[in-house]
Amino acid sequence: MIVDLPDTTTSRISKELVKLREEGGAVALGRVLTLIIATAPGAEEEAIEAANDASREHPMRVIVVATEPGTEDAAVEPRLDAEIRVGGDAGASEVIVLRASGDAARDEESLITGLLLPDAPVVTWWPGIAPAVPGEAPLGRFAQRRITDASAQPDPQAALLTLQQNYTPGDADFAWTRLTLWRAQLAAVLDQPPYAPVTRVHVTGAIDSPSTTLLAAWLQMQLGAVTDYVLTPVDDGSPGIHGVVLERPTGPIELIRDVPGVATLRQPGQPVHDVALPRRSLRDCLADELRRLDPDELYGEVITNGLQQLGGAESEGADA
Template identity: 85%
Template sequence: MIVDLPDTTTSQISKALVKIREEGGAVALGRVLTLVIATRSGAEEEAIEAANDASREHPMRVIVVSTTADADGADVAPRLDAEIRVGGDAGASEVIVLRACGDAADSPESLVMGLLLPDAPVVTWWPGEAPARPGESPLGRIAQRRITDASAQADPQAALRVLAENYSPGDADFAWTRLTLWRAQLAAVLDQPPYEPVTAVDVDGAIDSPSTTLLAAWLQMQLSAETTYRLTPVEQGSHGIHGVRLERPSGPVDLVRDIPGVATLRQPGQPTHDVALPRRSLRDCLADELRRLDPDELYGEVITVGLAELGAPAPDREEAVR
């Protein structure tokens, strides 16, 4: 069910929610958090779909703040339109979509404050363009967790450096969340014999993959080994992390993803294995981040310390040959 509230106010939205609840269309009890999604007009639906899917694991209230930028500096009349989605249109959550323009978009925190669930944690997510300082932004200040996505920025690698400079506990980024399967697979390899030290690390990925850079920073921190990483130009089907090589005295361990979703694991003295390493969906990343509402200390250490120690990427192999 979708209830439209054109040219409305936060007070009227609250009254509509109460009415829907009294009529049995939605139940606020059991919601574990409030998820605030900050996005631009026209980009809401993909984020709402991911939130609806994630809500089946984390029942929540979703508040979408969709703003419209002024066109060519022209004055736009202040206006707030809203939608309330419940039932089949909202998964296991209730979704409030706020479309603000003009002066109504200048104070997003005032739009959502009256709609937050009482005594429930708040998570703010920027699925697209994110502020340089998430923790000091209007919607970031009201949240325990703040989720960004460096890969969605115009320059993903530069976005990582900005996040590192402005990190505050509670910040998170999907570039780190997408590493979960890679980190688990590499840790599983190193937990098996032979228990030899890693002497060097080599990581390859596309230049639009901030996850490649974070993986290299994490490996260097954990293994205290000389680490090289390369960022290659994006070609068709070559997004994301391409592969990792761990040098050990008995020979190298290679985990290489030549085709989307599947990686090949090669180790000395063992048969070659195919490993499922798909790129994680928005739903998977969001659900993963919502499992913890306390700061991710390891991510904080990698983004602030590990990234600074990593340095610049090495030249692409083809360029080096030339």
């Protein structure tokens, strides 16, 4: 069910939530957190769908703040339009969509304060363009976790450097979350004999894949081996990470993803294996990040020290 509240106020929205709870049985009991989604008008539906899917694992209240840059200008008529989604339109959550303009869009923090679940953690997610310093943004200051997506920025590789310079404990980025399957597979391979040291690491991926850079930084930190990574033009092959080669005295380990969703694993003295390595969906990444509300210390170490120690990328056919 969707309830439209045109030209409304936060107080009216709160009263409508209580009314829905009493009349329709929609309850806030059992909600484990408040998820704030900060996005632009017209781009909210994909994020809401991902949040609804993730809510089946993490029941929550979702507050979507959709404001167009520039609409907070004093010359624009102040207005707050809202809609409340419950039941089948909200998964295991309740969704509040706020579309503000004029003075109503100036103070985003005050806009949502009265709608937060009491005594529940707050997570803020920017699925699109993110602030340079998430920890100091109006919607990020009071959040325990702040989630961004470097791949959604105009220059994903430059976005990583911005994240490095402005990192605050509690920050997270989907470029790191998308590495979970790759990290697990590489760790499993190195956990098998022979236990020869890795002498050199080669990582390849698309230039618009910040995950490729983070994977190279993580491998260099964990293995202490010289690491180089190559970034290829987007139109030169598949997106995302292309592959990893770990050189050892006993022979190289190759994990190459030539086919979307499937990687080929080659190891000395063993049969060739096909490994499922699909690109993770927004729903999977969001659900993964919501499983922990404390700072991800490993991500913090990689985004700061790991990137700093990593050398520059090589490029094929384009400047990195």
